[in-house]
Every structure is written in structure tokens, then in C-alpha cells.
Amino acid sequence: MAEPYVIKMPQLSDTMTEGVLVSWEKPAGARVERGDVVATVETDKAIMDVEVFRSGYWRAPAEANSVIPVGGTIGYITDSAVETVAAPVPAAPAVVPTGPASATPPAPEGYAVKMPQLSDTMTEGVLVSWEKAPGDRIQRGDVVATVETDKAIMDVEVFREGYLSGPLVAVDAVVPVGEAIAWLVESPEQVSHENAVHDGGLRQPDATSAPVATPLPAAAMSGPVPGADPAPRPQQGAASPFARQLAGQRGVDINGLRGTGPAGVIVAADVLGAAGGRAAPVASSVLPSPRCPVTPRHDGHRKSDQPGDGRFPEYSGFSCHRAGQARGADPRRQGTQAFRHGGDRKAASQALHRHPLVNAAYQPVDKIVERSQHDIGIAATTEDGGLIVPVLRGVEGKTPEQLQTEWTSLLEKARKRRLSPPEYTNPTFTISNMGDVRIAQFDAIVTPGTAAIIAIAGNGPEGMPITITADHRVVNGAEAALFLNDLKQAIEHPENWLGSGGPVIPEGDYDVxxxxxxxxxxxxxxxxxxxxxxxxxxxxxxxxxxRECLWRGCIPSKAWRAAADRIRPGARRAMGITLGTPRLDWAQLEQHRRGILQTRGRNxxxxxxxxxxxxxxxxxxxxxxxxxxxxxxxxxxxxxxxxxxxxxxxAFVPPIPGIQDALKSGAAVTSDTVWNLKQPPARLCVIGAGAIGMEMAQMFHDFGAEVRVLEALPRPVAEMEKEVAEQLMKAIAHNSLRLQVLTGVKVTEVAGATRPVGGALQSGDEAANYACDLLLVATGKRxxxxxxxxxxxxxxxxxxxxxxxxxxxxxxxxxxxxxxxxxxxxxxxxxxxxxxxxxxxxxLGHSARYEAAKDCGVTFTRPQCAFVGLSLEQARAEGIDAVEVKVPLSIDAKAMMTGETDGLIKIVADKISHRIVGVHFLADHADTLVGEAVMMVSAGLTLEQVAGAIHPHPTQTELFGEMARRLLSRLRSARAAS
Missing domain, CATH: 3.50.50.60 (FAD/NAD(P)-binding domain)
Structure with missing residues (x-):
């Protein structure tokens, strides 16, 4: 007989430690399929269905009303209807199967591919499908499997190369977070085709997972009617099974109750409050934001308005609004769906700006958390009928069109349960919009961590009804009324904030x-x-x-860079070209550089x-x-x-002993003062391996100097994508023999007010000295x-x-x-x-914003580093379900022709929308290639658009289309397999 699969009490929130088993939705012995709901559980602030992720026959040893710790057993699934599960006995010896044990084959020598954690509370996941087979060659970034929890579905990507090997976990197996599902090995000979006998979904019940028959609090259980049936379902709305059961025991009419659960569901606390019992107070989320003390006014509300059932005090206000059209603005823009749907969020943000307390939250004990960023959550329905609240971040800085574009992507992922935690957690304000289903008016429920929620109903003869529900500990009635009034003005008069309304410069008797x-x-x-x-x-x-760019930065340094590139022999010898040894005329180069500055300065x-x-x-x-x-x-x-x-x-100068004396004497220079050199040094030390430090290091190396770069961080050019920086170091090590880059080192002393200059280094526990003719301090700007x-x-x-x-x-x-x-x-x-x-x-009165996620940069090393938009890590940190594709320049025909094969190009795209969110380069001509990438990211082009564009041949721009087609093929294959 196979071992039963254990169903455990889920964790419904970060602070939950136990839950009440409200009801069984499947009788004992019933056949259950993957995705069936078998039970309902409840805490003081949430109700959740318990779904199962495997098929079998249901066994439910725990009794209703049991209080079970998170992770404790509530039931089992067996393979056949006749199997039974023996009740676990504490201190009993472990059950030893009588048949031969089935063991997982030994793990190979290699890298374990583990079950990822898709959310903060996830403890296990289901292996949905394998996208690669044992023996397949795996490249960095390949998707090898798909896993699922009750909230999300996600691809499992690997970030190293090798061959996929068993023991492989079987499809539909339930695997704890962090346990191996497969292995990567170095050679095909090491590949194992065995399947893992994984016990994550077939655990032997033990005493520690037995149901804990903890009674409910005395107030909750006093006075039940023995044998009472649950109360009927309410005539309007819904009630949890446990709330109905308590109502039947206590004789409470739930039709007269107002639900405080999700979506207005009547929960146990509502019944207990009506019956005179006291429920556990609602726990507030811990919010990482600036806090201010509760004022006497707020404290008075908190103390006098605290309900007897421990819930926070809330109230509702109501107003009708008529959506307006901005006077003087482009009517084509106003009539779009983008304005109608994105406009309500933008209008809410305008009102929040005037009433910041509505965007705040109460934090025990007696603190109000203020938030300057408007992260607005909007209730949405998933394909399987569930409720989730995607969050639009930074609404205050975006246009309605931008908000609607982001919302379209979020909603698509929400419906498929593909949101990542940053996309549905910690809103500062919430909107529930049921206007599309013709609801005349309704109230919404304030959730912990916010101070207010608005409920938007359908347009009627009087306009669009909007109700605000607020936490009285933070927002009083007058503040809520003023907020609704300003929201009404923002919706009815969008010309006041939408833009194109003329200059917003204050008028007055000013000089300028x-x-x-x-x-x-x-x-x-x-x-x-x-x-x-x-x-x-x-x-x-x-x-x-x-200022700096013209006289001490971009322009003069690139004049030096142009000279350094011409000194470099490059690929001339491989092409059969022999020239004399280049000789640098420093005075002539400086005359050339200063001439450029003077010409530019006249403009x-x-x-x-x-x-x-x-x-x-x-x-x-x-x-x-x-x-x-x-x-x-x-x-x-x-x-x-x-x-x-x-x-x-x-330029920032770190507080290193002796460095100021060296700067005063000229033995050390910064990026602001390096332009006064009479000749390039023979030996140069550079403190800092950022963009300025690495550019200068390579230029002076090409001018003939021996160069050592000293960087405290683990890698140079930290602002660039990680693999780009790593490949740059390999190229420098291969092509620049007199240039040494030391990372993880700290300069502890600068000695010598005259040249040569030296000092002390510290690398971990080891100390060393350095010496040079000139010290360049390139530690950034502040x-x-x-x-x-x-x-x-x-x-x-x-x-x-x-x-x-x-x-x-x-x-x-x-x-x-x-x-x-x-x-x-x-x-x-x-x-x-x-x-x-x-x-x-x-x-001037226009709507404009700077978007760092669409910015770009080029570091003029050799090869050049460049970026546009987000890296894969940054995109995922922003909640984007991102994937990348890359191509090495060593396979490109144009790079072979010019002998410039060091480097690579990457594209980062959103898996769901296929929108390109980042492009990264290490290439000799990245400064020209980056222009097309800027247009891709800034215009929000999709993989389909780039793949369908015609690029000239033979050029390196062809690589954009090739990568887009490769990534599209991969995504379509994954979708077809699922």
C-alpha cells in the first residue's frame, strides 16, 4: 500500500501561526482530483479554501472547529478507496513498510536544480512539467521545468551550463522549497536517466503532524446550542462556513450582519461580535515606511471608536461623480480607453496628494505610517473565480496611458495567477471597481496595511457612485469627505491635472x-x-x-579615447596590414582636445x-x-x-589618510583635475573601477603606461549588467597585458606628497603596498x-x-x-x-516624467559596455516575469570581419506581454548599436515587432532580430507544452 499524501494547514499571512478548520468540503472516502477544494480554514483576518494538487481518495481525521498549527496535518489522500490511515500515536515507533523500500538513486556529482520559492509564505510546490529531458544540453537562462503553487505558476530557469540529469522528480510531485528536482552535470557520460522516488508528496504521518485539538477561546465557544445546524446562507452576500456554524449555535441572524471579511464576506468575528463575544483583533502588517506618532485627535478616535470585537473602527462615505473631459486637451486622447480606465487611478492619486493621510496606515502601537509613493491596488478576478489585488506602483508619476498599459499587463497575469509577490502585495490605497457589472452602489472593506478603499459602481442618472471606507484611527470623517470632494473634482475636471493647460509657474511680481x-x-x-x-x-x-560634461568629463575624455583607439594595433596584422610603431604627441593631442572644448563652449x-x-x-x-x-x-x-x-x-574623495596632501601636491589627481597633465605617467594607479576609472585606465594603458586599478567592490563597472562586467574583465586580461584590475581591495593609506606616490592596501586579511608615478582618484561623484x-x-x-x-x-x-x-x-x-x-x-503645464527604467548608458572601455533599461535581475525585482536571450559576438560575421569578436548582446523581455524591457552590450561599437535598443525599450516594442523588422546585412543590427526570433520560439514552445 502506498504511503498517504499529507494535507497541511496553510499559512494565510506572514504572522499566522495557527488556523481553525472550519468545514470539510469533501466527505471522507470521496474521490478528489488535482485542484479540488477539500476544506475551508480561517484565521482572525482571512478565509481560504484548501486545494489539493494530486488525485486520490480523501481521508479527513481532523474534526471541524479544531485549531491546528501552521504545517499541522488536517487530512490525507490515499491511492485507493479501501485504504485507511491509522491515527498517529505520540511516542509510537516509526512505521516501517513491510515491502521492499524504494529508494531514490544516488545524486550525481553536479549542481542541484531546486524547487524555487515563488512567494514569501510558500513551503512546497508542484512539479507541473519538464521542459527539458535528461541528457539535453542546458545553457545559462534555459527553462527546464514549470512549477505551481496555489498563487502562481513559474518557469524554473537555470543560471549555469551543463547537461540535465536525473534523478528527476516526477510530474505532479509535491516538492518542498529548496529540495532538488533535478541535477546539472558537466558531461553526457555523467547523465542519469533515473526517476526520483520523492517523498515530499507521500509522507508517513507522525505524531508531530497530528491535529491539535485546541479548543476555541472561551468567549468564542461559550453557550453553543448542542447539535445546532448551521445558519442558512444570507439572503445577500456570503458567509464563511464557520460563521454560519457559529450563528446556528448562538441563534444569530446573519442577514442583519455586515461582513468584514474579504469582499464583504461575513466571518466568525462578525457573528461573535453580534453575540457579545470578543474576537481576536485584526493584526496589522509591519510597514517599512517612515512613522509619526499618533496625534491626540487620532488617539481619541482610536480609544473611543475601538469596536467591542477588536476590529479596527471603520466607516463609509458616499458621493456621485461625472467623468469629465479636459478642456483644451486633445479630444482623441480623452476619448480613449486609456483615459477612462487609467484616469480613475490618476485622479485618485491627485486626491491622495492633497490628503496624504488617506494614503497612510495605522501601525501598532499608536503609530501612523506615512507613504509618499502612491501604490494603488485594484481588485481583480482570476480565471478560476478567485480574488487578487494587483498593485500599480508609483501612480503619482505616470500618465493615464502608461497606467492603462501597465494595468493591462498586470491584469493578464493576475487572471492566469502569474503575478509575482511584488505585484500584489503592500498597496498604500485600494480601488474596487464593479461598474462593469452594473452594481448600483456598494461598500468595500479596508484591509490591514491601508487606511482607505474606494468602491466605484456603475454610471447612473446621477453619475458614478463612489464610496470610501476608511480606518477611523487614521482618517476622520471630515478628511474623508474632503478627499471625496477632491476626487470628484479630479474626475470631473481632468484638465486641471492632465496637462496641456498652460504654464504652472506661479504668477507674481518676480524678477524672472x-x-x-x-x-x-x-x-x-x-x-x-x-x-x-x-x-x-x-x-x-x-x-x-x-560644466563637467563639456570641460572635465564626457567630451575631453572621449577625445583622449579616440586617440587611444588609433594607437591600438587592433586586427591590422591579421588582415595583412603592417604599419610603423605609433608615437603619441601629447602636446598635439591636448591642442586637439582643447580646440573641441572651445568650439563647443561657444554654443x-x-x-x-x-x-x-x-x-x-x-x-x-x-x-x-x-x-x-x-x-x-x-x-x-x-x-x-x-x-x-x-x-x-x-568628484568624491574618500577619507583615506594622506590623500589630501597628495592631491594638493599634484601627486594625485581626480577626474576633475587630470586635465592639467604635462605628459602621461609611466606608472598609474587608479582608485575606483567604475566607468571613469576603467575608461581612464585603458586610455593611459594605450598611451604606454603600466596601470593598476584598485576596486573595493567584488567587480568593476558595477552599474553594468553582471555578465557584461565579467566578460569585460576577461577581454582586458587577454588584450591589455600591462593593465591589472584588483577587486575587493581597500586603499588604507596614501604616502608621499611628491611623485612617485605609494601607499598601503588591504585585501581581506592580507596587507600589501603599491607605488606609482601618478594616483588617479576615480571614486565617483557626490x-x-x-x-x-x-x-x-x-x-x-x-x-x-x-x-x-x-x-x-x-x-x-x-x-x-x-x-x-x-x-x-x-x-x-x-x-x-x-x-x-x-x-x-x-x-509649461505638460504631463512629463523621467523613467529610470528606460534610461541608458555607455562606458567607453574596449570593448564598450552599454545598457538600456533593466537587467534580468532588476526586471524581476520590479515584479516583471522576465526572461533573457543573448548572442556572443564571436559567431557574428561582421565582428569576424573587423576582428572585434569579444563581447555579447542580451535582450531582456517580459514573458507575458513580450515587451522588451532591457538590452545589454559588450561590443566594440556599442555606442552606435545602442541607439536601436533605446528605441526598442523607450517605445515598448515587443519581440514580435523586432523579429519582424528588416535589418540590413551584413551588420550587427541583424542580431536584434535573430535574438527576438529565438526568444519568441522558446516562449511559444513553453506555452504549447503547458
Whole structure:
């Protein structure tokens, strides 16, 4: 006789430790199929059906009303109707099968492919299908199997190469998280074709998994009517089986009760409250957000309004709304589904911005958690009739069209139960919209972790009914009424927030309409956009226009890079070309570099009409939220309607003993001061292996120097995709013999105020010394706003001393914006330029936002590193069910022709929508290839669109279409198999 499969008490929340077995949905001995509901269980805050994931005959030893710990046994499934399960006896010896034992073949020497954890509470999963067979060659990123829990279905990908080997877990086996389902071995000879005899779904019951007959609390069980039948189902709505049973025992009429369970279901706590019993209070989720103490007003509500049953106090308000059309906006845009469906979420966000307490939550004991980001959950129905609440993140920074695009993808995954935990957990506000099913009006239930939920009903003669239900400990009645009124205004008058409504610059008797502080790429692009639209702009700058990018960054470094590339012999010898030994004329190169800077510097924004430039060398500090004091020649006070801060970030110098003396003497330089060299050094040490450090290291190597790079992190160019960085290191080791990159090392001392300079290193427990002719400090940049006196304007700083802004660049002061390096993130010239244009558009009254997930970058190493959008890890962290495809350049014909075969290209796409969310490069001409990838990601192109595009031959752009077709084929095969 086969061993029975154990059904355990599931964990319905992160804090749940036990549950009540409410009812049996299948009688003992009944035939059950995979997916059948066999029981209902309940805690103080949730009801859940218990589904089974294998077929057999049901055995239910636990009694109804039993309180069973999470993981405890509630029943069994056997293979035949005649099999019985002996009741476990504590302290009894283990049952030993009388027949011959069936053992899993021994595991091979290799890598275990394990059951992944699809959610925080998952403990086991079902092996749904195998996508690969034993002996198949597996590449990094291949999907080998599909697994499932009650919430999600997910592909099992592997991240190393090898051959798939047994022992393989059988299809439909239930496997604990972290246990092996298969193996990867190095050679075909090691492959095992055996099947695993997995006991995860065939466990012998033991004393520890026996039902615990813990009685319910005395208040809950006092006064039952012996032998009472459950109360009839309510005439309207629904009630849990346990609630009906308690109502029958206590003689409570459940038709008069208001349910507090999911979707308004009447639960046991509602019955106990009506009968005078006291239920366990609702537990609040622990929220990782800033908290503030409960004010006396809130504390009074909390104490006086706490219901007798321990639930949090809530109330409802009602209003009717008529959806409006933005005056002056494009009517074609207003009439789209994108506005009608995305608009309600955007309108809610507008109201939340005015009433932040509605977006907050109560946190025991006596704390209110404030959230600045609007993560709005919207109730949805799955294909099998279940309820789930997908969450739209950061609604405040997105347009209705963008929200509708994201919602379409989320809803498709929600219906198929393919959401990952970040896509359905921790909303800050919730919407339940039943207008499509013609509901006239309804109330929704506030869930723990939020302060309010709105219920949207169908449009009627009076408009669209909207009800708000709120937690009275956080939101009082007046606040809720004001929120509904502002929501009504936002829905009926979208022209007030949708954009195209004209400039939003405050009017007044100001010297200028907009002041831009800083004339780098962010400030310059912002000023140009505003001036070209008739806005009076003044620029204040402490350096010549162009700032770091033009004078100390992108432009001069790429002039050096161009010279270094021409020194390099490259593939000339393999092509039969022999030239003389290259010789560097440093003075001529510097003349060339400075000529470029002077030409570019003459094209600054000060020559454009409508833009007043104070000239270089001017500093300013805020004296109020509409005024600054400008120092230097002709010092004065300037008033403004709006302001954009674009002051950049200087090179960061770490606090290493002796480093400041070396910088003062010239024995050490930064990326700001390296441009004053009279000759390139013979020996160079670079502290920092980021983009600047690696670019400089390779350039000076090509100029003839011996170079050592010292990096504290485990890998260089950490901002690039991991495999791209790893492959770059291999290429450097092969092609740059005088360039050494040391990772995981810390410079502990800089010794020598004159050249040569040296110092001490620490790598783990080992110490070492270094020596060089020049030390280059390339440890990144860090904003310094100490001279701006931001406090006078009320501008708040975020983490790491950057200015905190939203997606439009707006600070906490509505008419003051900040862009570029001063707000952190990608400290790149084109990023600052885009942020400057977004800020200008917002000031002009348009809807615009910067999207970091669509940004890009190029590091001019050799080969070049580049990225657009998200890596696979980043996409999955954002809740995208992502997959990647890659191609090595060693197989590309064009790369073979030019002798530039080092590197690879990757595409990252959403499995569900097939939208391309990232492209990553290591290629000699990544700076030109990246342009097409930018269009793919920024336009949200799908794999089908890229696969169907015609690319010229022979070019490396052909690889985009080839990869898209390969990935499409893989996804279609997986879908067909499932």
C-alpha cells in the first residue's frame, strides 16, 4: 500500500501561526482530483479554501472547529478507496513498510536544480512539467521545468551550463522549497536517466503532524446550542462556513450582519461580535515606511471608536461623480480607453496628494505610517473565480496611458495567477471597481496595511457612485469627505491635472519667471526649452556653461579615447596590414582636445533669446522660497516664480589618510583635475573601477603606461549588467597585458606628497603596498548642496544628501525642481538633459516624467559596455516575469570581419506581454548599436515587432532580430507544452 499524501494547514499571512478548520468540503472516502477544494480554514483576518494538487481518495481525521498549527496535518489522500490511515500515536515507533523500500538513486556529482520559492509564505510546490529531458544540453537562462503553487505558476530557469540529469522528480510531485528536482552535470557520460522516488508528496504521518485539538477561546465557544445546524446562507452576500456554524449555535441572524471579511464576506468575528463575544483583533502588517506618532485627535478616535470585537473602527462615505473631459486637451486622447480606465487611478492619486493621510496606515502601537509613493491596488478576478489585488506602483508619476498599459499587463497575469509577490502585495490605497457589472452602489472593506478603499459602481442618472471606507484611527470623517470632494473634482475636471493647460509657474511680481541654478546638460536643456516657449529665464552658474560634461568629463575624455583607439594595433596584422610603431604627441593631442572644448563652449545657452545668463563664477544661495542672493561681481538679490536646481556633483574623495596632501601636491589627481597633465605617467594607479576609472585606465594603458586599478567592490563597472562586467574583465586580461584590475581591495593609506606616490592596501586579511608615478582618484561623484541654503526655501534632502524629487523633478516645494547629478541616480549627461527637459515640460503645464527604467548608458572601455533599461535581475525585482536571450559576438560575421569578436548582446523581455524591457552590450561599437535598443525599450516594442523588422546585412543590427526570433520560439514552445 502506498504511503498517504499529507494535507497541511496553510499559512494565510506572514504572522499566522495557527488556523481553525472550519468545514470539510469533501466527505471522507470521496474521490478528489488535482485542484479540488477539500476544506475551508480561517484565521482572525482571512478565509481560504484548501486545494489539493494530486488525485486520490480523501481521508479527513481532523474534526471541524479544531485549531491546528501552521504545517499541522488536517487530512490525507490515499491511492485507493479501501485504504485507511491509522491515527498517529505520540511516542509510537516509526512505521516501517513491510515491502521492499524504494529508494531514490544516488545524486550525481553536479549542481542541484531546486524547487524555487515563488512567494514569501510558500513551503512546497508542484512539479507541473519538464521542459527539458535528461541528457539535453542546458545553457545559462534555459527553462527546464514549470512549477505551481496555489498563487502562481513559474518557469524554473537555470543560471549555469551543463547537461540535465536525473534523478528527476516526477510530474505532479509535491516538492518542498529548496529540495532538488533535478541535477546539472558537466558531461553526457555523467547523465542519469533515473526517476526520483520523492517523498515530499507521500509522507508517513507522525505524531508531530497530528491535529491539535485546541479548543476555541472561551468567549468564542461559550453557550453553543448542542447539535445546532448551521445558519442558512444570507439572503445577500456570503458567509464563511464557520460563521454560519457559529450563528446556528448562538441563534444569530446573519442577514442583519455586515461582513468584514474579504469582499464583504461575513466571518466568525462578525457573528461573535453580534453575540457579545470578543474576537481576536485584526493584526496589522509591519510597514517599512517612515512613522509619526499618533496625534491626540487620532488617539481619541482610536480609544473611543475601538469596536467591542477588536476590529479596527471603520466607516463609509458616499458621493456621485461625472467623468469629465479636459478642456483644451486633445479630444482623441480623452476619448480613449486609456483615459477612462487609467484616469480613475490618476485622479485618485491627485486626491491622495492633497490628503496624504488617506494614503497612510495605522501601525501598532499608536503609530501612523506615512507613504509618499502612491501604490494603488485594484481588485481583480482570476480565471478560476478567485480574488487578487494587483498593485500599480508609483501612480503619482505616470500618465493615464502608461497606467492603462501597465494595468493591462498586470491584469493578464493576475487572471492566469502569474503575478509575482511584488505585484500584489503592500498597496498604500485600494480601488474596487464593479461598474462593469452594473452594481448600483456598494461598500468595500479596508484591509490591514491601508487606511482607505474606494468602491466605484456603475454610471447612473446621477453619475458614478463612489464610496470610501476608511480606518477611523487614521482618517476622520471630515478628511474623508474632503478627499471625496477632491476626487470628484479630479474626475470631473481632468484638465486641471492632465496637462496641456498652460504654464504652472506661479504668477507674481518676480524678477524672472524661472531661475535655473547651474548650466550643465540638465540646466542648459531646461533653460533652452523654457526660453523657446517664451518663458523669461535666468541662469546662475559657478563655472562656464557646459560644466563637467563639456570641460572635465564626457567630451575631453572621449577625445583622449579616440586617440587611444588609433594607437591600438587592433586586427591590422591579421588582415595583412603592417604599419610603423605609433608615437603619441601629447602636446598635439591636448591642442586637439582643447580646440573641441572651445568650439563647443561657444554654443552655450547665453546666446539664446529669452535666457539671461549671469556669467561664470557666480554663486547663489536661497533666502526664501522665491528668492536667492547672488554673490560675486554685481552681487544682488533675485526673485523668481519657479526655480530649477541643476548644480551637479563634484568628484568624491574618500577619507583615506594622506590623500589630501597628495592631491594638493599634484601627486594625485581626480577626474576633475587630470586635465592639467604635462605628459602621461609611466606608472598609474587608479582608485575606483567604475566607468571613469576603467575608461581612464585603458586610455593611459594605450598611451604606454603600466596601470593598476584598485576596486573595493567584488567587480568593476558595477552599474553594468553582471555578465557584461565579467566578460569585460576577461577581454582586458587577454588584450591589455600591462593593465591589472584588483577587486575587493581597500586603499588604507596614501604616502608621499611628491611623485612617485605609494601607499598601503588591504585585501581581506592580507596587507600589501603599491607605488606609482601618478594616483588617479576615480571614486565617483557626490552632490554638495551645503552652499545653497536649501533650508531657507524649505527643500528637503533624501538619502545620501541628494535632493528628493518625484518623477517630474519636483521637490517637496511645488514650484522648485531639481535635475541631474544633484538628485542622485544615474549621474550621466544625457540623463540630466532628459530630466531638465521633463522639468521644463512640467513647468509649461505638460504631463512629463523621467523613467529610470528606460534610461541608458555607455562606458567607453574596449570593448564598450552599454545598457538600456533593466537587467534580468532588476526586471524581476520590479515584479516583471522576465526572461533573457543573448548572442556572443564571436559567431557574428561582421565582428569576424573587423576582428572585434569579444563581447555579447542580451535582450531582456517580459514573458507575458513580450515587451522588451532591457538590452545589454559588450561590443566594440556599442555606442552606435545602442541607439536601436533605446528605441526598442523607450517605445515598448515587443519581440514580435523586432523579429519582424528588416535589418540590413551584413551588420550587427541583424542580431536584434535573430535574438527576438529565438526568444519568441522558446516562449511559444513553453506555452504549447503547458
Amino acid at each position: 519667471q524661472v531661475l535655473v541654478i547651474g548650466a550643465g546638460p540638465g540646466g542648459e536643456d531646461c533653460a533652452r526649452e523654457l526660453a523657446e516657449n517664451g518663458i523669461r529665464v535666468a541662469m546662475v552658474n559657478d563655472a562656464p556653461a557646459g 552655450g545657452p547665453e546666446n539664446r533669446s529669452g535666457c539671461e545668463n549671469s556669467g561664470a563664477g557666480r554663486l547663489c544661495r536661497f533666502t526664501g522660497d522665491h528668492s536667492v542672493e547672488i554673490s560675486g561681481k554685481d552681487a544682488r538679490t533675485l526673485t523668481f516664480g519657479a526655480c530649477v536646481i541643476a548644480t551637479g556633483a563634484p 552632490p554638495d548642496t551645503s552652499g545653497l541654503n536649501l533650508a531657507a526655501a524649505g527643500v528637503a534632502l533624501g538619502d545620501r544628501a541628494v535632493i528628493a524629487v518625484d518623477a517630474s523633478g519636483r521637490t517637496n516645494v511645488p514650484h522648485i525642481y531639481a535635475v541631474g547629478d544633484v538628485i542622485g541616480g544615474y549621474m550621466l549627461a544625457h540623463t540630466a538633459g532628459q530630466q531638465g527637459r521633463v522639468a521644463a515640460a512640467s513647468l
